[in-house]
Amino acid sequence: MGNVQTTGHSSADVILCQPVTASYFHVENSIVANGIRADIRHFAWERSCDAQFEANSHYLDYSLGPRAHGARLLSEGRRNTPPFGEVAYLPMGSQFEARCEPSEYRVLCLTFEDIMAERIFQSEDLPGSLPPCFDVKSPWVRQGLARIAKEVRNPGFAQDMLVETIALSLIIDLCRHLQMRPVSDDMCDGRMADWRLRRLQERIDAGLNGPLSIVDLAQECGLSSRHLMRTFKNTVGTTISSYISDARIMRAKRELVQEGAMIKVVAGNCGFQSAAAFSAAFRKATGISPRRFRQEMLHGAR
Known part of the structure; x- marks a missing residue:
């Protein structure tokens, strides 16, 4: 992770939550549908670095290979943020200290500037704002992301409509999953997370x-x-x-x-x-x- 490229406007050409400290960054495939952008991104870091990361969009990604070993996003300098799992979510506006190690990996990344998506994220029916989650365990979210990744790699008929439909559906699943998580990730029986x-x-x-x-x-x-x-x-x-x-x-x-x-x-x-x-x-x-x-x-x- 690294600093993001902050933008004052959006378009199909704008890549939200783009790291600028990466030694190599490339969007291999992309589908954009009504403000929902699905990218397969290829990152590489040649050396260790520390930076600041701010998500200028709701950011949801799905790892297409092993995560970078040792990479961390640290909230307010704390050391107890969990490592990334297969699926990660960062809410818009969240800020972190980033620690990057020499690595190379690919992810499917979803960013949102869609009116309907924003209504879901900001729904009054949710008891509070969604927290960041470095390891989203919901099978429905993972399955939706896996299907979008397959479509981005091999787009077919009505590709944009399909991506938009699946993305909106998995946002709902994400909101349900994160709002049901307990406040503490240590179990009530005293076991370690x-x-x-x-x-x-x-x-x-x-x-x-x-x-x-x-x-x-x-x-x-x-x-x-x-x-x-x-x-x-x-x-x-x-x-x-x-x-x-x-x-x-x-x-x-x-x-x-x-x-x-x-x-x-x-x-x-x-x-x-x-x-x-x-x-x-x-x-x-x-x-x-x-x-x-x-x-x-x-x-x-x-």
Whole structure:
């Protein structure tokens, strides 16, 4: 994501919510119908960058491949916004700090300057304004976007009417879905939200070669340390400290069976301060020493 190209007027040639920090940006296919624009957009970033993003239209996109790893939109500088899922929605006027990593990906993007669409978004029957959603789970919205993507790639008879009809229908499904979401995305039974668990696991996996602080991990997913420990155990069934210890041993097992692996190097890669501390922890977890484990695994592979 990046800065958008702000426009004072609209037309079929105007591309709303266009990033200007991307190293490469191209609209591969497009259908415009009464102010509803459906684009297949190809983005690329050659280097990491920070920017500001403001949606100058209601923005709904559907990923046509893996999302950019590490890309984030952060509301008011917070670190606890969830990563993007397959479908994302940003309301018009929403502002974020954007963090972009080297990546390349394609999305189907819908932007709206349609009178009927605006009436739906601003309907008095909705109890409040729609919040941004980085991972829209509604199957109806996803199915509608998938059909529009297929039409944009291979347009047929009455393409504009078809896109407009499906787009208006999925806006209604989107509004229903977002208004039914609970205020908190942590479940009432004290379990951790899926996006928080994924981010936590990614952070732990990336940091196994060094110390992992409960305080830092809690900050990473926007929770207090106490709430993190409680919801993690309710969700995974083990304490976060035990999970980290098990993850270190699992990585050590993978590295020990690699050709030429040295015990001291494996110990450092897995966050142990010395080979002795690593050997003690490994023996406690497996019942054998790292050297014995390596010998048995290599001998069994012959």
